[in-house]
Amino acid sequence: MNALELQSVSAGYGPYRALDEVSFAVGTGEVVALVGPNGAGKSTVARVCAGLVKPTSGRLFVGGHDLTGAPPWQIARNKLASVPEGRGVFARLSVAENLQLSFGRWLGSEAVPGALEEAFARFPILADRRRQRAGTLSGGQQRLLSLAKVLGNAPDVVVADELSLGLAPAALDDLYQQLGAVAERGTALLVIEQRTDRVLALAHRAVVLDRGVIRFDGPPAGAVGVLDGVLGGPRPPARSGETAG
Ligand SMILES: Nc1ncnc2c1ncn2[C@@H]1O[C@H](COP(=O)(O)OP(=O)(O)OP(=O)(O)O)[C@@H](O)[C@H]1O
Ligand SMILES: [Mg+2]
Secondary structure, three states: OOOEEEEEEEEEEOEEEEEEEEEEEOOOOOOOEOOOOOOOOOOHHHHHOOOOOOOEEEEEEEEOOEEEOOOOOHHHHHHHHEOOOOOOOOOOOOOOHHHHHHHHHOOHHHHHHHHHHHHHHHOOOHOOOOEEEEHHHHHHHHHHHHHHHOOOOOOEEEEOOOOOOOOOHEEEHHHHHHHHHHHHEEEEEEEEEEEOHHHHHHHEEEEEEEHHHHHEEEEEHHHHHHHHHHHOOOOOOOOOOOOOO
16 A cells, blocks of 8 residues: 555646646655756645645545545644645744644643653754754754654654755754654655755655656666756756746
């Protein structure tokens, strides 16, 4: 069974069609990289998966359930967690408060202390800084916190949109080590990235998206040449009637 599947999903914003019949799947426990240039539609895929953008056609399956058009809470209840673009933390709340708030929503108040201890065991840097306001954490620490927040719901699949954006190599190492640990516990991952080196090393499979269309779906090594072609070279119109993105 697939943890996540898009079948011929088209979606957009007003008249603009950002995704054009996109189909791909993330198997149970599988790590899939979703890569492509700026404006390709990667974040739109993430928003469709999270229920924030409704497909205009096609279907979304989470854990085998058809959740096309379902609201975000229902998708989350089906064990899909999504780490949004940006930092996804409450800047004025402490690290511990951020985690408590997020865990309380999914687990109920009685389970929060246990989940908190588990998160601190998994992310020692967050334990060290549990009383610090999240807004004053470094960029890399904030990404780790946003990842830790969604793991409290014990998701079967995590969709992470550009978690590594702007991070220096050491912070990237930490982040990818954590993503690897999440994958090792059997959680499926859809990791969206523009920088491809790390994600292609982690992923079992890669999907290349360009101007709303899937250009490649296969072994990570095979994605590199496709991406080079997409990023360089002449760019004929992807489809008729397209407006500038
Ligand atoms: N809220 C919106 N309203 C109108 N158009 C949008 C909106 N969000 C995204 N778009 C457009 O949809 C297309 C796909 O955007 P999307 O954010 O999915 O791309 P992306 O692959 O995530 O790009 P990046 O790598 O820059 O994050 C772009 O042309 C973008 O301008
Ligand atoms: Mg994006």
